[in-house]
Amino acid sequence: MRRFDMKSDWDARAGDDAHKAIACDDAQNEAAFRASGERDVQLVLEGVSEILEAHQSALEIGCGTGRLLEPLARHFQQVFGVDVSGEMVRRGRERLAHLPQVHLVEIDGLGKLPFRDESFDFCFSYITFHHIPIKSVVRSYISETHRVLKPAGVARWHFFGRPAGILASIRESVTHKDTWRGCKFTLSEISAAVRVAGFEIVDAHYVPAQSWRLFGKTPPDIIWITARKSDHAARPVSPASK
Numbered sequence: 001m002r003r004f005d006m007k008s009d010w011d012a013r014a015g016d017d018a019h020k021a022i023a024c025d026d027a028q029n030e031a032a033f034r035a036s037g038e039r040d041v042q043l044v045l046e047g048v049s050e051i052l053e054a055h056q057s058a059l060e061i062g063c064g065t066g067r068l069l070e071p072l073a074r075h076f077q078q079v080f081g082v083d084v085s086g087e088m089v090r091r092g093r094e095r096l097a098h099l100p101q102v103h104l105v106e107i108d109g110l111g112k113l114p115f116r117d118e119s120f121d122f123c124f125s126y127i128t129f130h131h132i133p134i135k136s137v138v139r140s141y142i143s144e145t146h147r148v149l150k151p152a153g154v155a156r157w158h159f160f161g162r163p164a165g166i167l168a169s170i171r172e173s174v175t176h177k178d179t180w181r182g183c184k185f186t187l188s189e190i191s192a193a194v195r196v197a198g199f200e201i202v203d204a205h206y207v208p209a210q211s212w213r214l215f216g217k218t219p220p221d222i223i224w225i226t227a228r229k230s231d232h233a234a235r236p237v238s239p240a241s242k
């Protein structure tokens, strides 16, 4: 793990141009950045409103400067974001100082979440996991998400995908990885990790890259997974109810 310094690399990107590191084509000015947050939060919430039972608290893993936390604050009473970069967190707190229900927290980026069990109704991550070069860190975030969700809470994650099969697997294993080009998962691999963490999968879909090229780059395959924590999850039994 020491091979990758996610914290320094993302602090440096935040210092150079935080909005470009977050939203690339939508970073020309604050208005475009904000509009992209409004647009992308719709993707994050797709299919979620129908199954979510409560809207008290939401958590984003890899929140950057809070591009998605801002529009999300209209849907939840309390909104938390965690990020490996202290610089992203500092800038996000400044941007969103007018929203007292939004909280940004710096973490070590190694897969643990600094919250009590059963704290959130909704947890998600968007355009972050594909930057993480260590698969066990992503798996740890998934099982930590299960821990911090309330019973019947909902999770939704965005990953970069790759096809199953030996050739694709060899290609992935020899592809250079760093804190920008992180790991890709097959649909069955990441679905298994979600089930092992204790979730029931509500929806999992694989969106293959189009065959056309975008400005000379091949767009990535995308995986979206929506999952729910059982509402029979162990709750502390109070002495009075025994």
Ligand SMILES: C[S@@+](CC[C@H](N)C(=O)[O-])C[C@H]1O[C@@H](n2cnc3c(N)ncnc32)[C@H](O)[C@@H]1O
Binding pocket: 006, 010, 021, 022, 023, 061, 062, 063, 064, 065, 066, 067, 068, 082, 083, 084, 085, 088, 108, 109, 110, 111, 125, 126, 127, 128, 131, 132, 137
């Ligand atoms: C492309 S930005 C996306 C920010 C936000 N999700 C959005 O859509 O506006 C990726 C973010 O993930 C954060 N990040 C990268 N590796 C991380 C890790 N291991 N743990 C937590 N955050 C991480 C980066 O600091 C950066 O802010």
